[in-house]
Amino acid sequence: MAEQLYNAIFVGSIYALFAVGFALVFSVLDILNLAHPVVFMLGAFVALFFMSTFGLPAALAAVAAFAVTGMFGIFLDRVAFAPLRRRGAPPLSAMISSLGFAIVVIRLMELRYGPDLVSYPAGSLPQTVLQIGDARLDGLRLLIIGLAIVLMVGLTYVVRATQLGRDIRALAENPRAARLLGVDVDRAIAATFFISSGLGGVAGALLGFAYNAIYPQMGTPYELKAFTVMVVGGMGSLPGAVLGAYILGIGEIAALVFLPAELAELRDALAFGLLFLVLVIRPRGLLGHRVADRA
């Protein structure tokens, strides 16, 4: 039981890191960044590159993954979103544009690495098992949970307490007011993509470490989950996305624990059913603003 709860928190932490970045871009620009799963995947491969080419330890490789995917996020914005923004294109165009971008990058990665599972260099990942009572817990996952929490606390600090964070929130709430208050909009958008993609990239690297198996399509299953988590948490609400992510993680593992083995295939159905129920009861999501507040 303790092991299952532990795994639920681990899975929830990965979902949360993935989903906050997704929600951050949505809150500022009102667009769904369908290339976010690509950033997630690239994070895992960037870590692999630094570990196998330069022999970097996993922890430093995760930092490198943050920096590289953060920069990649700025590039993604310049290529897939900025040209559409300048022309005032509708959000749907941005969605399609990011989807196209994602497919191109995934195919390029498949050309380079093949579609199959790739592992990290042997012995590069810490392998410790914590024995607590009857429970055997993977030590690496504990580090990952801790790091995810540190990153989310850091994100909260940046968004709530720094001038950059206020700029980003002002831009999210009222772009015209933000401009009149001297917010450098291009800079704030670049920072938004750097943070969003950096967190997504770290999430991918951490997941890759935990499973020691990465592949170019690895981000795809997370896309729909992140979208669902964001809707349930309240569109664009960062604490809402984190809360939704842990509920989904716990819901999935609970389904695994409580459903009989022959119904295990239903675990996604149960988890998504739970989230659907939340929406029926609370259409604006757990921590969403009322529509009137967003107007």
Next chain:
Amino acid sequence: MNAPLLEVEELRVRYGAVEAVHGVSFLANAGEVTALIGANGAGKSSTLAAISGLVPADGRIRFDGREIGGAPPHSIVRAGIVQVPEGREILARMTVEENLLMGLRGRDRAEIASAYERFPILRERRALLAGSLSGGEQQMLAIARALLAQPRLLLLDEPSLGLAPMIVKRVFDTLAELKRQGVTMLLVEQNALRALRLADRAYVMDLGRIVMRGTGPELLRDEGVARTYLGG
């Protein structure tokens, strides 16, 4: 004689195929209050939007001798032109204090004290979401926030719009106080009587053109202005 701080020449603002401002020219002198009055749709707000860099415009806009036409809004703010927009545009999902910090833009937090001294009600409400303030309080917040940005020229777009008469009086008392302190202002108002009483210099706009100009007292005495804009 004051030197012109802002010189606008032949300004044209176009939205798609429709031209809203047809080549207006005017000055705002340092230390003075300049008013643009006129009916709804005269092009006053478009003129301010162009000065702040929010909409593209043709013509020349010189601030302190430097051409600023075409510059992005944030660098215009940094140059010292700060606008209190129509409808106040406070950030409703931020606290009152966070709104004020947006005006400070990373400068020493202690400067917020000056805003609280001028508007004690904001100190009381500092931790509340700005969206929960009354219309008058929001206008105070918008003005306080703009002042914290250290404007050399304060643009005010319809500061009395939608406010109760008593609150309008308080807003104009505040503006009069700022004038005494030497703050240079460019004021756009439909409430022509109050605007002209405050203004050193005023321009009347109609259908995207300037149709009359003079000092505040001159325009207050003018019969045409009285008939059209003062309800006289």
